[in-house]
Amino acid sequence: MHALYNFIVATAWQFLKIAALFNTKLALFTKGRKETVPLLTQNLTENDKVIWFHAASLGEYEQGLPIMEGVRKEYPSYKLVLTFFSPSGYEIKKNTAVADVVTYLPIDTKKKVKAFLNAANPGLVIFIKYEIWPNYLNELHRRNIPTLLISALFKKNQIYFKGYGNFMRNALSSFKHIYVQNDQSKKLLDSIGQTNVTVTGDTRLDRVSEILEQDNSLDFMEHFINGNSCIVAGSTWPEDEKLLVAFINKTCDIQVVIAPHNINEVHLEELKNSINKPTCLYSEIIKGTNKKYDVLIVDTIGLLTKIYSYADIAYVGGAFATGLHNTMEPAVFGIPVIIGPLYQGFLEAENLVRQGGIISVANKDQLENVLLKLISNTSEAKHIGSINSKYILNNKGASVQILKDIRTIV
Secondary structure, three states, rough: OHHHHHHHHHHHHHHHHHHHHOOHHHHHHHHHHHOHHHHHHHHHHOOOOOEEEEEEEEHHHHHHHHHHHHHHOOOOEEEEEEEEEOOOHHHHHOOOOOOOEEEEEOOOOOOHHHHHHHOOOEEEEEOOOOOOOOHHHHHHHHOOOOOEEEEEOOOOOOHHHHHOOOOHHHHHHOEEEEOOOOOOHHHHHHHHOOEEEEEOHHHHHHHHHHHHHHHHOOHHOOOHHHOEEEEEEEEHHHHHHHHHHHHHHOOOOOOOEEEOOOOOHHHHHHHHHOOOEEEEHHHHHHHHOOOOOOOEEEOOOOOOOHHHOOOOOEEEEOOOOOOOOHHHHHHHOOOEEEEOOOOOOOOOHHEEEEEEOOOOOHHHHHHHHHHHHHOOOOHHHHHHHHHHHHOOOOOHOOOHHHHHHHHHOO
């Protein structure tokens, strides 16, 4: 099985290099990995003490951030290396100050693994949530480098729990310790003999809790809201925007902010033209526009978290097709959150839909009904929002346990 895995990975890498000639995102994926080892060599010396964090993409980065910040604070003499698998994570966070080196993770072949580990030479490795790369884990275990998996979430249908999953089960056994989000994950791991497991919850809840302590004020939002109620739709995709635009054009008499996931210029123009209410782009505000508008389209990144602080109701995109985005960022502000129907596998969304803090809708009529109800019944909206803020308050604290254990290793 190991030989088959290596063949598949090597073949896939060759295919990706060819496909990258015709796809911009894949070009970033392949080109970035060629620069990883030289980047490490330029920024690290053999005398540096290194802790390596790996995140698949932006969501995993957010989950790992409280641990990275804690490690940075407690061990200032260490250098932190942060790797990403996906360009969507790397391109947004490549300049983050939380790490000394931010780069792509080379593909999981034996040769590339050894070259990476020789250059990084970490004393501790922390993988976040889902990243299980057998060759990396085997080599880390062979070199006796302690490796942790944090904020992990396991499902019964994953390969680790199948009769043919022995190869991946062996990879799991390379972790010194696994920190999982819920009891179900621990029970599944117990069933395959993985006993080095602790239920700590989701470190992302610690991260979003910190949002309340920062300055979330935005002058343009103060001007836009001007004391009125506001709906903020974040990380939207065309499937989400179709429903939102239908509501805005037919019914809406409330201020609306839309922050699309895709800020492609053509898409933004199409979105703006589809709305029959006065609409403005954030970039127009920056240029000093004086026009009045009821709908604001945010055509930049990095502002959404603070914008949520002005919302009375939030809509989080992705759950109609591509995968649900971060619902915890608006939830921490104690407001109702609306999502699409495809939220299975997102633990916090599953929990909060069940508890009533997040409302799932399947079509434009359901969205319209929910929004009208929340707009007209502010006491009900506040009650629903309080479910979300209490959930985060009651479930935060994973980072404290993990950082405590790290102190016994470093």
